[in-house]
Amino acid sequence: MSEDFTQENYDRSINEYKDYINTYVDGFVSKLFSDGIVTEVDSKKLKQWFSNPDAFQKEIENIAQYYYITNGEIFQLLDITRVLPTLNYKLDVFEKNKSYEKHMGNINKLLYKIGHKTLTRDMISQTITSGTLCGIWLGDSKNPYFYIFDDLDYVFPSHRLQGEWQVTVDMSWFDTMTDYMRTVTLENLSPYITDKDYQRYKSNSTKSQYKYIDLPQERTGVIRTHTLKRSQNRGVSWITQGMYDILHKKKLKDLEKAVANKIINAVAVLKVGSEANDGQYANMKLPKGVKKKIHSGVKGALEKNSKDGITVVTIPEFADIEFPDIKSGNSLDPKKFDSINHDITSSYGLSQSLLNGTGSNFASAKINIDVLYKKIGDLLEDIERIYAKLFNIVLPSNQTDNFTLTYDKEQPLTLKEKIDVLLKLHTQEGFALKPIVDMVSGINFDEYIEQSVYEQEVLKLQEKIKPYASAYTSTGQEEDGRPEIESQNENTIKSKENDSNSLPE
Numbered sequence: 001m002s003e004d005f006t007q008e009n010y011d012r013s014i015n016e017y018k019d020y021i022n023t024y025v026d027g028f029v030s031k032l033f034s035d036g037i038v039t040e041v042d043s044k045k046l047k048q049w050f051s052n053p054d055a056f057q058k059e060i061e062n063i064a065q066y067y068y069i070t071n072g073e074i075f076q077l078l079d080i081t082r083v084l085p086t087l088n089y090k091l092d093v094f095e096k097n098k099s100y101e102k103h104m105g106n107i108n109k110l111l112y113k114i115g116h117k118t119l120t121r122d123m124i125s126q127t128i129t130s131g132t133l134c135g136i137w138l139g140d141s142k143n144p145y146f147y148i149f150d151d152l153d154y155v156f157p158s159h160r161l162q163g164e165w166q167v168t169v170d171m172s173w174f175d176t177m178t179d180y181m182r183t184v185t186l187e188n189l190s191p192y193i194t195d196k197d198y199q200r201y202k203s204n205s206t207k208s209q210y211k212y213i214d215l216p217q218e219r220t221g222v223i224r225t226h227t228l229k230r231s232q233n234r235g236v237s238w239i240t241q242g243m244y245d246i247l248h249k250k251k252l253k254d255l256e257k258a259v260a261n262k263i264i265n266a267v268a269v270l271k272v273g274s275e276a277n278d279g280q281y282a283n284m285k286l287p288k289g290v291k292k293k294i295h296s297g298v299k300g301a302l303e304k305n306s307k308d309g310i311t312v313v314t315i316p317e318f319a320d321i322e323f324p325d326i327k328s329g330n331s332l333d334p335k336k337f338d339s340i341n342h343d344i345t346s347s348y349g350l351s352q353s354l355l356n357g358t359g360s361n362f363a364s365a366k367i368n369i370d371v372l373y374k375k376i377g378d379l380l381e382d383i384e385r386i387y388a389k390l391f392n393i394v395l396p397s398n399q400t401d402n403f404t405l406t407y408d409k410e411q412p413l414t415l416k417e418k419i420d421v422l423l424k425l426h427t428q429e430g431f432a433l434k435p436i437v438d439m440v441s442g443i444n445f446d447e448y449i450e451q452s453v454y455e456q457e458v459l460k461l462q463e464k465i466k467p468y469a470s471a472y473t474s475t476g477q478e479e480d481g482r483p484e485i486e487s488q489n490e491n492t493i494k495s496k497e498n499d500s501n502s503l504p505e
Contacts, residue, residue: 377409
């Protein structure tokens with residue numbers, strides 16, 4: 001160590017540095033006006049991703065999941081699309097035979113067992129988030145289940161074979177897994193991909209015939225959305241249309257936060273020193289103690305008038321800090337937010353009335369929700385084909401492609417509309433009463449019938465409690481209806497005698 005650099009000199013230097021910091025930058029807060037502003041993806045990055053969505057499919061999927069958590073419009077888009085369809089279905093058969101009713105019963109049991117509604121909603125969510133879904137029916141005919149692949153970089157629809165998509169697995173996928181996950185995944189995919197296939201790939205990783213394995217078409221399903229070409233193997237996420245508008249809205253919010261931070265974190269700039277009088281009182285000529293005393297005195301005086309205090313920064317006159325005067329009335333006009341909100345909802349095809357009950361009338365909102373049902377129905381058509389493959393697995397070979405499942409794709413009737421239709425059928429045609437009673441919440445059909453029989457046969461309330469007879473209803477008289485009263489008016493009597501009111505023959 002140099003003789004000039006002693007511990008005493010070191011301590012003195014540290015103390016002088018601390019005094020300098022306390023004098024000139026006491027209370028200064030780093031990133032004062034950017035507090036609460038989070039840096040996210042920018043428009044240039046989005047442009048790169050959207051120009052080649054196949055190459056950046058994972059990035060688009062990740063940003064969709066991020067904005068699903070943080071953005072209200074995307075959250076509503078994905079959630080409404082998931083929960084809106086009722087997923088009521090009907091089974092159709094092309095050729096009926098003696099056992100077709102038995103097969104339909106088995107299919108209904110199977111759909112309930114696998115939780116088809118939950119499975120279908122999961123397929124809808126994943127498809128509209130990533131743009132593409134690939135899966136395979138695994139298990140035997142008694143215990144089938146649908147395995148959905150999450151990483152399209154390794155499991156993807158590679159090409160069409162005889163009109164159907166061929167799902168291909170890149171065996172390097174298993175290299176990215178832990179030993180435990182690799183074992184579990186291979187056990188699930190067996191016998192279509194086994195550990196022997198993986199070991200063969202490891203020994204011949206450069207040969208494509210071992211690196212890529214095609215899964216059986218009769219068990220796999222592919223769903224794509226927002227595609228313009230039939231041979232386009234990957235779809236596009238539903239979030240892309242409004243992303244630029246969402247980024248613009250975030251800029252407006254960031255501006256609002258910056259203005260709020262400026263108001264909350266007000267900074268008083270104190271300049272010490274003057275070049276007047278030949279620089280006698282210039283900042284550089286003033287003693288350090290004088291400048292520190294001035295700074296402390298001014299800060300103390302300001303703090304007495306402010307409960308939370310106000311930050312004071314002392315700087316030489318040749319260094320100046322100024323912040324632009326942002327007028328919130330001009331920069332943060334509420335109409336700008338209304339306009340950008342309208343642009344976002346228009347991009348996603350969502351009506352404001354559908355989201356929060358404002359912004360449009362009933363007719364336009366109904367049209368909007370009808371269109372949304374049509375878009376969901378497009379996804380359901382692909383999902384129905386996936387279930388058709390399940391039926392071929394569980395039914396006898398002579399029933400191949402004989403049964404189909406069809407989901408309701410139209411906007412469902414309201415409860416009142418359903419009850420009105422069924423009640424009309426019951427009163428006029430004598431159809432069943434049970435569906436009507438079952439729709440009324442809190443009423444048990446068996447108890448309702450039991451109570452009705454008790455009141456009629458035991459209590460005989462219909463005989464004991466009779467409705468009041470109105471003046472002109474049937475009361476046991478020979479003629480029903482309002483009795484005729486002879487008019488005493490001469491003109492009326494003449495008109496009747498001459499039959500003046502009758503039409504000429």
